[in-house]
Amino acid sequence: MSTTAIVLAVLLAGIFLLLGSAKLAAVPAMRQAASHAGMTTTHYRLLGTLEVAAAAGLLLGLRITALGAAASAGLILLMAGAVVVHLRSGDPAARCLPAVIVGALAGAHLVALAG
Template sequence: MSTPTIVMAVVLAAIFLLLGAAKVAAVPAMRQAAAHVGMTTTHYRLLGALEVAAAVGLLAGLRITALGAAAAVGLILLMAGAVVVHLRSGDPAARCLLAAVVGALAAAHLVLLASG
């Protein structure tokens, strides 16, 4: 596995461990974000659990490539959904930027995994 692939996996895992854990813990900022897009705290916690699971999958993917690829695909889908939810909530495109960028990073990681 190449150094860029490892770095990408670790960076993505760190991002999603942090954000996912904050959602699972329902910290005030995450509760406000959930309310802003019309989600319950329980639903947001579920999304956080998926993000944490994906982060673990990315790290496990350093040993088992198929797990890393599955985690990357899951994150791409989650981030695409996040963009849609933000746009449906009337947020400006700039508010969707983080989800779009992180989704693109997950896609880049998937390409790196596929290229060996």
């Protein structure tokens, strides 16, 4: 496994462990974001569970490459969904930028695994 793939896996795992845990804990900022997007706290916690699972998959993927690839693919789909939710919620395109960037990093991780 390349150094690039390892660095991206650890970076993405850290990001999604933090964000997913905040959603699971339903911290006030996450409850507000869920409400803004028209989601219940339960739905937001489900997203948090998926994010934490993806973080675990990325870290386990350091040993089992296929698992890391599946986690990256899942994150790409989650981030595509996040962009759609932001746009449907009436957010300006700039609010989608974090999801686009993190989705691109997940895509780069997937490419690094294939290379």
